[in-house]
Amino acid sequence: MRKHIHYGVTAAALAGVMLAASACGGTTRGDEGGSGSGSGGGPTAEADPDAEIPEGLSISYLPKQLNNPYHAVANSGGEKAVEELNGEYKEVGPSEATASSQVSYINTLSQQGSDVIVIAANDPNAVCGALNQARQAGSVVVTYDSDTKPDCRDLFINQATAEDIAKVQVEMISEQIGGEGEIAFLSATPNATNQNTWLEMMEEELAKDEYSGIEVVDTVYGNDDDQKSFNEMQALLQTHPDLAGVVSPTTVGLAAAARYLSGSDYKGEVALTGLGTPNQMREYVKNGTVEEFALWDPADLGYLAGYAGASLSAGRITGEEGQTFQAGELGEYTIAAEGEVVLGPPTVFNEDNIDDYDF
Known part of the structure; x- marks a missing residue:
């Protein structure tokens, strides 16, 4: 030692x-x-x-x-x-x-x-x-x-492998929006290695023919800060009125986005998924704001x-x-x-x- x-x-x-x-x-x-x-x-x-x-x-x-x-x-x-x-x-x-x-x-x-x-x-x-x-x-x-x-x-x-993480998030958002519509990403920090890898691979996955009806219209960053992520989610929905869904591959971002959605008129209208912990997301799953999300332990x-x-x-x-x-x-x-x-x-x-x- x-x-x-x-x-x-x-x-x-x-x-x-x-x-x-x-x-x-x-x-x-x-x-x-x-x-x-x-x-x-x-x-x-x-x-x-x-x-x-x-x-x-x-x-x-x-x-x-x-x-x-x-x-x-x-x-x-x-x-x-x-x-x-x-x-x-x-x-x-x-x-x-x-x-x-x-x-x-x-x-x-x-x-x-x-x-x-x-x-x-x-x-x-x-x-x-x-x-x-x-x-x-x-x-x-x-x-x-x-x-x-x-x-x-x-x-x-x-x-987990970056491929598996990207694939499961794309599958979840596609299922929830019926395979078509505009989506956006709410990420953590612009330089986070894992986040950027997942975003890139989700883009590659979405380029497949089976996801041709889905268009990524924006990527924003909440810097893994609860309030900033909350504000970015609000801004996304104001900037893109036709948004069908949001993917947030960060636990802080997903919980903050769900908190905004749950108290807004967008609840049940805009799909939200990504990576989160069960204890953070339990109330949003039970009140119908979020259908499903993923993570490891x-x-x-x-x-x-x-x-x-x-x-x-x-x-x-x-x-x-x-x-x-x-x-x-x-x-x-x-x-x-x-x-x-x-x-x-x-x-x-x-x-x-x-x-x-x-x-």
């Missing part, structure tokens, strides 16, 4: 003296300082599946922003995994999900000697310089929910990321394609190309099954 050094300064203070994040450039796994053995804390050059995971690993979670309901659930799963591993859990993060807002927190965690940094990136590039400096210092980096460029981290824990995502990071830090895996590792109660997972680990397919929630879930 890394030697923990406590400097007694805040993230804000460090932000003024640390190097600004640059595009992915620094060392990659295996370069000098980028991996470690013994007390180094980083993944070793060769995997040892039988290596012991030491107690006391410092595993730190850095979500897109604090007080985000989705990330609160995801990180609760991370905390559970760290407790099972007898490690030290920490959660830090910015109050706003801007591109560079996570940089000072990465620098602080590296200075404090965090063995594992688990991060949902707000931008695929802006955090790369800081992450690679942390890796050089001995941390292993696991991204979850939203990835960086592959050479800025050791593993990416993906919720975010707690499992954070849990899987914790076990992946611990296995990396202990040298059980190095992040190479084809390696396998155990993730506690979730079982065995296999690393795919470019260090990607997929949690599993999304679940569709509706009035028939929503009360079976509590997250």
